Amino acid sequence: MSTTQTWTVTGMTCGHCVASVTEELSELSGVENVAVDLPSGAVTVTSAAPLEDAAVRAAVSEAGYTVTGSAES
C-alpha cells in the first residue's frame, strides 16, 4: 500500500524547475511517483511509506526551491 502526500513548493517557474524538483524527490527512499502542478506549486509524492517532512524539505532545498506548506491526502 502506498502513501500520497502533498507539499507546496515556491519558486518553480518552468519545466526545468519541475524536472529538478522531481529528480531530487525521486531519489528519496521509497518514492514511487512525483507529480508537480507548476501553476500552484503543488508537489504530490507517492511513496511506499510516509516520508519525513524534513527529508522532503531538504530534497526540495537541494533542487533550489522552498517548501512553504504540506498536507497529507
Added chain:
Amino acid sequence: MSTTQTWTVTGMTCGHCVASVTEELSELSGVENVAVDLPSGAVTVTSAAPLEDAAVRAAVSEAGYTVTGSAES
C-alpha cells in the same frame, strides 16, 4: 576583432532556461561569449565573425525558446 549582436528571446523564465539557451548558442562556430538578461529576454552574443540570423534562431529553438527580434550593436 569580435562582433556583438543581440537577439530577443521569449519564454525564458528562470536560470535553467538561461543555461539552456546559453549552452545551445555557445555551440555555434566562433561564439566567444553569451550574455542573457532574463527579465528583458535580451541575448547578447559575441563572436569572431557575424553570426547568421537563421543559425541563432535554430539554436534558440533547439533549446526550446523563440527569437522574436534582433539588433546589431
